[in-house]
Amino acid sequence: MKASVASFVCGIVFALGLGISGMTQPSKVIGFLDIAGAWDLSLAFVMVGAIGVYFVAFRMIRMRRAPMLTGRFSIPTRNDIDPQLILGATIFGAGWGLGGFCPGPAITSLASGAAPVVVFVASMVAGIYLYAMMPNLGSHETKMAAPAEDLSAGAAVGNR
Amino acid sequence: MHNFTPFSALLGGILIGLSSAALLLLEGRIAGIAGICAGAIIPRKGETAWRVSFVAGLLVGGMILRIALPSSFNFGIIRPYGALVLAGLLVGFGTRLGNGCTSGHGVCGIGRLSPRSMIATMTFIASGVLTVYLVNHVLGGMR
Numbered sequence: 563m564k565a566s567v568a569s570f571v572c573g574i575v576f577a578l579g580l581g582i583s584g585m586t587q588p589s590k591v592i593g594f595l596d597i598a599g600a601w602d603l604s605l606a607f608v609m610v611g612a613i614g615v616y617f618v619a620f621r622m623i624r625m626r627r628a629p630m631l632t633g634r635f636s637i638p639t640r641n642d643i644d645p646q647l648i649l650g651a652t653i654f655g656a657g658w659g660l661g662g663f664c665p666g667p668a669i670t671s672l673a674s675g676a677a678p679v680v681v682f683v684a685s686m687v688a689g690i691y692l693y694a695m696m697p698n699l700g701s702h703e704t705k706m707a708a709p710a711e712d713l714s715a716g717a718a719v720g721n722r
Numbered sequence: 723m724h725n726f727t728p729f730s731a732l733l734g735g736i737l738i739g740l741s742s743a744a745l746l747l748l749e750g751r752i753a754g755i756a757g758i759c760a761g762a763i764i765p766r767k768g769e770t771a772w773r774v775s776f777v778a779g780l781l782v783g784g785m786i787l788r789i790a791l792p793s794s795f796n797f798g799i800i801r802p803y804g805a806l807v808l809a810g811l812l813v814g815f816g817t818r819l820g821n822g823c824t825s826g827h828g829v830c831g832i833g834r835l836s837p838r839s840m841i842a843t844m845t846f847i848a849s850g851v852l853t854v855y856l857v858n859h860v861l862g863g864m865r
Contacts, residue, residue, distance in 0.1 A: 565748070565749050565772055565775075566771050567775070568745075568749060568772075569772040569776040569779065570776065572741045572744050572745045572748075572753065572776060572779060573775065573777065573778065573780045574782050574786065575737055575779075576738055576741040576753065576776075576779070576783065576825075577780045577782070577783020577786075577787065578734075578737055578783050578786065579736070579737030579738035579739075579740075579741060580734065580738065581734070581784070581787035581791050581794035582734035582737060582791065583730060583731045583732075583734020583735055583737075583738065584727055584730060584731060584734065584794075585734065586784075586787070586797075587794070587795075587796060587798050588799045588800065588801075589725070589796075589799040590798070592799050592858075595847070595851045595854040596851075596854045596855070597851055597855075598855055598858075598859055599854075600725070602726055603726060603728075604726055604728060604730075604731040606731075607731035607735060608731045608732070608734055608735035609735060609828060609829065610732065611731070611732040611733070611734070611738070611739060612736070612738040612739040612742070613735075613829055613832050613833045614736075614739065615735075615736050615739025615740055615742075615833075616742050616829055616833030617833045617834075619739070619833075620743070620830075620834045623743065623746050623747045629746070629747060629748055629749050629750035629751075630747060630748050632748075632749050632750050634750055635746070635750035636750055636751055637746075637752060637834070638821070638831075638838075640838055641837055641838060642838070643841050646819050647820050647821065647841065648842075648845055649819060650815075650816050650817065650820020650821065650842075651841075651842040651843075651845035651846040651849065652816070652820075652845055652849045653812050653815060653816030653819065653820070654756075654812065654813055654816030654817045654823060654846050655845065655847065655848065655849025655850040655852075656816070656852075656853045657809040657810065657814075658809075658824070658846060658850045659850035659851070659852070659857065660805055660809040660812065660853050661801055661806050661809025661810065661813065662797075662809075663809070664756075664813060665756045665759050665813065665824075665825075666755035666780065666823070666825050669755070669777060669781065669784075670780045670781070670784040671795060672781060673781055673785045673787065673795075676797070678797070678803065678806055681803055681806050681810070682806045682810040684810065685806065685809070685810025685814065686810040686811070686813050687759075687810075688811060689811040689812065689813060689815035689816075690756075690759065690760045690764070690814040690815070690818055691763075691814075692811070692814070693760075693814070693818035694764055694818070
């Protein structure tokens with residue numbers, strides 16, 4: 563219950579961050595990707611702010627044995643660059659550039675009630691189901707770290 | 723470079739970083755919205771409740787924005803419906819195949835210096851740049 567409330571509040575703050583940063587506006591996203599047009603660098607500042615905070619916080623949080631409300635950290639540990647990663651990112655980038663929405667801003671923008679957003683999110687959900695229905699693709703799961711044996715965080719803890 | 727809004731972008735980015743950090747500190751989870759969304763609609767035991775709560779938080783946050791900052795939903799560019807359907811399918815499928823989106827790879831992944839996430843982020847930005855180039859400068863912006 564506590565964990566659900568925490569997730570809920572994190573979701574609200576995340577949505578407010580998306581709105582304030584301008585990322586709920588496809589014109590800002592497409593403006594960032596349109597390097598041959600009226601280039602809008604704002605999205606890079608969103609990433610600098612978000613990554614900067616997370617970079618510092620991650621190192622501090624990973625010194626803990628466990629999160630505050632649950633028993634263990636669930637952090638991906640894979641380091642291999644597989645074809646699925648490249649192909650998936652390429653497909654996602656094409657959709658992101660075409661529509662100007664990625665998942666977070668799209669869901670947040672449902673609150674606007676605008677029909678194009680509803681159409682985009684419905685199609686995104688269909689894409690998620692399509693992936694889940696493909697037998698060879700749907701089975702690969704992101705490996706998660708057990709507490710204190712996280713490969714990617716090992717270096718982080720080491721150079722604190 | 724018109725419409726450049728560095729200060730609000732930085733402030734919003736900091737909020738996104740704080741929210742993602744809080745999710746890690748409290749629940750030990752990565753704030754990857756694509757994965758959260760997929761986990762919320764395709765249930766797995768013990769993995770669903772926090773994701774549904776997070777998505778509900780995004781929606782409530784959106785409602786707060788609608789009242790407090792209505793300009794958030796001045797979309798500016800809206801592609802035709804056919805393009806949005808294709809875009810949604812590509813985003814849903816691609817983020818599952820590639821294990822993440824702008825938040826999971828772009829913020830949380832790069833923030834913990836994951837090589838996979840750095841490669842994925844460079845790849846989807848490059849793919850997005852190419853797509854926007856084709857749509858805006860070859861296909862005439864699809865207006």
